[in-house]
Amino acid sequence: MSHKVYNWQINRKMEYEYPQARPRKQAAWVFDINKCIACQTCTFACKNAWTSGRGQEYMWWNNVETKPWGFYPLGWDVRILEKLGPQRWRRQTYKGKTIFEAAPFGEKMLGFIPEPEDYQSPNIGEDEGFEAVKKGQYMKLPHQSWMFYMQRICNHCTYPACLAACPRKAIYKRKEDGIVLIDQKRCRGYQECVRACPYKKSFFRAETKKSEKCISCFPAIEQGEQTQCVVNCIGKIRLFGFKNHWQYPNPDNPIDYLVHVKKVALPLYPQFGLEPNVYYIPALNASDEFNLQLFGPGAKDALNIYRRSYRDKKFIAALVLMGCTDKIVHSFKAHGTISNGEAIGYDANAQEIVRVPLTEPIIIRKNYDEKRNVHRISIS
Numbered sequence: 001m002s003h004k005v006y007n008w009q010i011n012r013k014m015e016y017e018y019p020q021a022r023p024r025k026q027a028a029w030v031f032d033i034n035k036c037i038a039c040q041t042c043t044f045a046c047k048n049a050w051t052s053g054r055g056q057e058y059m060w061w062n063n064v065e066t067k068p069w070g071f072y073p074l075g076w077d078v079r080i081l082e083k084l085g086p087q088r089w090r091r092q093t094y095k096g097k098t099i100f101e102a103a104p105f106g107e108k109m110l111g112f113i114p115e116p117e118d119y120q121s122p123n124i125g126e127d128e129g130f131e132a133v134k135k136g137q138y139m140k141l142p143h144q145s146w147m148f149y150m151q152r153i154c155n156h157c158t159y160p161a162c163l164a165a166c167p168r169k170a171i172y173k174r175k176e177d178g179i180v181l182i183d184q185k186r187c188r189g190y191q192e193c194v195r196a197c198p199y200k201k202s203f204f205r206a207e208t209k210k211s212e213k214c215i216s217c218f219p220a221i222e223q224g225e226q227t228q229c230v231v232n233c234i235g236k237i238r239l240f241g242f243k244n245h246w247q248y249p250n251p252d253n254p255i256d257y258l259v260h261v262k263k264v265a266l267p268l269y270p271q272f273g274l275e276p277n278v279y280y281i282p283a284l285n286a287s288d289e290f291n292l293q294l295f296g297p298g299a300k301d302a303l304n305i306y307r308r309s310y311r312d313k314k315f316i317a318a319l320v321l322m323g324c325t326d327k328i329v330h331s332f333k334a335h336g337t338i339s340n341g342e343a344i345g346y347d348a349n350a351q352e353i354v355r356v357p358l359t360e361p362i363i364i365r366k367n368y369d370e371k372r373n374v375h376r377i378s379i380s
Helices: 041-050 076-084 161-165 192-196 254-261 288-295 299-307 313-320
Strands: 003-007 012-016 026-032 063-067 148-152 171-173 180-182 202-205 210-213 238-243 278-281 331-336 341-346 352-357
Touching: 026 254, 041 063, 148 278, 161 171, 161 180, 161 192, 180 210, 192 202, 192 210, 238 254, 254 278, 254 313, 254 331, 288 299, 313 331, 313 341
Parallel strands: 026 278
Antiparallel strands: 003 012, 026 238, 063 148, 171 180, 202 210, 331 341, 341 352
């Protein structure tokens, strides 16, 4: 028997296997797509920490793929989008079916299990543009052809498909922080979670005959630390924290501020119906149609707000705090002016944990250093 639950990301009630039960606070991430350089440091930080054992070779709990032609596993989103059929939005309300509402007869949701070959090329399509660069073409804005990097982890969804699908009830969502975990003692490796997850972030381990997935680095989170993929990000594109209820956001919480106040960070494929808790600042150089498909009808407005971020001191503060501390930032504020101010982050006890400039200082050195008796070529 399914239940009617409210999904704020699609602005309506939908069907789900269990009654609505939101955690006290929700673990959440914000990724700024536009700053990613696809160095894959996050990918290997996660691999070294959690999936370096036998049977885990193909598991990439974190991966960075090039859109529009990159996938891991192969075609993970294209295949479910084709199965789902038309995905219609009327303003902010999704009028199509979610994967739960489009379930075939006798199934709990729409899904599929990838073939082993689908996992063989984690970097397929890397750096491939939307179209070939034509002869004589030169760079213009907006780009004639485009591509961007998509950072992907388990979304620790509010309505997880993996949890709803598990016949053993081995998957659970923690009440204290909303992290979704698999109880290895209860799991029997039926792979219903692999079939159900539209993001394909649940993996079957043949060595143990059980399923495994991202655990949100919960041992670190319980000590007030951000996740491995966040703290190891060279491009400083990631922020981890806790999100409040969508109706009661805290504007001084950086996650709430970017997701609920500015509405600049959006969920990936909200039309699937899982209410995922990883949020993305959409790609500046992608087409409006592609961003709409990925992030819903708020994508165009989000990018307009992002383009004007240089005028907003608090917005700049939220962005520059990304990657500047290993600690979880529970609240923040912007101090001073944009040109001569600071972003200050605080922990759960309102103690200052990080302070960074809103604008990076530019230091111009003399061509000739009298003290060291050297001539410089690069002076800034």
